[in-house]
Amino acid sequence: MRKLGLLAVPVVLSLAVLAGCTTKDSASGTPSPSASSASPQQSPAATTKDSIVYAQSVAITSLDTAGAQPQGYPSGYEAAFAIYNGLVKFDESLGFQPSLAEKWTTSDDGLTWTFTLRQGVTFQDGTPFNADAVVGYYTKMLDKTYNVGSITLWAPIDKIVKDGDYSVKIVTKEPYGGLLNTLAHGSALIPSPAALTKYGKDIGLNPVGTGPYMLDKFQPGTELTLKAYDNYFGGKPLYKQITYKYVGDAAGRIAALKSGQADVIDAVPVEMADDLKSNANIEVINKPGLQVFGVGLNQTNPILQDKAVRQALNYAIQKDAIVKALFKGYATVLTSPLAPNTTGYVKSGEYGYDAAKAKKMLEDAGWKAGADGILQKDGKRMSFKLRTPDGMYPNDVLVAETVQNQLKAIGVEVKIDKVEKSTFWNSIKVPKAKVDYDMALFGYNPSHGNGVIHMDAMFATNPSETENPVQWNFNWYSNKEVDAAIKDANKQTNPDKRNESLGKAEKIVWDESPYIWLYAKNNIVAKKKEIGPVTVLPVVFTLVHQTK
Secondary structure: OOOOOHHHHHHHHHHHHHHHOOOEOOOOOOEOOOOOOOOOOOOOOOOOOOEEEEEEOOOOOOOOOOOOOOOOOOHHHHHHHHHOOOOEEEOOOOOEEEOOEEEEEEOOOOOEEEEEEOOOOEOOOOOEOOHHHHHHHHHHOOOOOOOOOOHHHHOOEEEEEEOOOOEEEEEEOOOOOOHHHHHHOHHHOOOOHHHHHHHHHHHHHOOOOOOOEEEEEEEOOOEEEEEEOOOOOOOOEOOOEEEEEEOOOHHHHHHHHHHOOOOEEOOOOHHHHHHHHOOOOEEEEEEEEEEEEEEEEOOOOHHHHOHHHHHHHHHOOOHHHHHHHHHOOOEEEOOOOOOOOOEOOOOOOOOOOOHHHHHHHHHHOOOEEOOOOOEEEOOEEOEEEEEEEEOOOOOHHHHHHHHHHHHHOOOOEEEEEEEEHHHHHHHHOOOHHHOOOOEEEEEEOOOOOEHHHHHHHHHOOOOOOOOOOOOOOOOOOOOHHHHHHHHHHHHOOOHHHHHHHHHHHHHHHHHHOOEEEEEEEEEEEEEEOOOOOOEEOOOOOEEOOOEO
């Protein structure tokens, strides 16, 4: 039996009791920032420190932005954003801001985007930045054998064309409203052409960009040290040195922060956040995130093909109680397949806790309690295997156990199948005939911030039943109306029209409930108050590479 830490015991007890009872700016072409839950105001005072240490929960293994979930996600991207720049970047509300592109326009047919590039910029090896650098690298990213990490983001692009030394045209196959999301993503960060030629496949160990910091020392999997790049076009780097250090244990990261061995830490456990808040020398940054969690209901199981059953399972779960007890309020109950800050979010409904309604829905569907209290119909028991990773998501096993207990209260038997986090994804992404589970706890994080891509990844019909799901529709959900709405939304460059089509897809999926919808988690980061600002993006990345 798994031992629980002292902090987890009251949570388990409390849940056991509960179980029984964007618009577009016409001048710049930049969508204005959307509304977002604000994090606490950070001190604007400049730091007196020359160097800082960022203790990360995931090891950085490479700085190759074209790699498969490159560099140790999300830690590698966090450092890559300090080394490289792309054409555009996210602000804290996921609006789009100029970076290596000063401005952009879109053609009337929505197919051609023209980017005016910043002049006078050099890469950290002295190579000039110009249209050739953009066209050369972005053309590589259209090749699925090269771009093995993010090809789905780039697939809508037909070609990238030089339009003068400091102008580039990106032509899409169809109108593509998510292009700026792709260009703000980590896979769109641009390395030096000379460095690519020199290092080839080893560019991830020898990164060279146009960002405020450049490589100093790198021990993959352990520690990365960056030094200030004084010729950075965006202002003088705030620190002379930044060290990204892998500290996988949360208690170790917190101890390092309190002792001064670290200045910033990520992935603060919810049960430790309030303690850090009480420390006068520490600031806690709490940012609502985009990662949504739920229990996938596999459509290969005939019982779960009944929408009434899926909806009843949703009404049986005390989602508010999970957020309060397991996440101390540092999460938000879902009201859509998307988290509220995701581009294209439309409130789709609510499944408030109503055990009586859940029981009535199952009774109306023909399910009656057997001698042991478990529901039965036509000789079959309502019994499911719930697969969960162990230690990959915050409180993942505890969430699974809570769902198990609360479903038992309405006569549904759930058997938990714990899987090592290193093998979890491969265990659920299998051909339809090889599915060996009924439910799976899963959290999807759209690091591109694009709700269309999010919906497509999780709910578009898989193209082949004999192959692995191409993205994350491991539930084998399929609805042609949803497919059409997502496809239409993807073509819309007008945000209002895109949200109209996407909202239609969200509401259908929400009603059909291929998931037990749970929560979107917050990103919780802590830092020493004496250092400068830290940016925590809703897309999960913590950025410490500030400039003066």
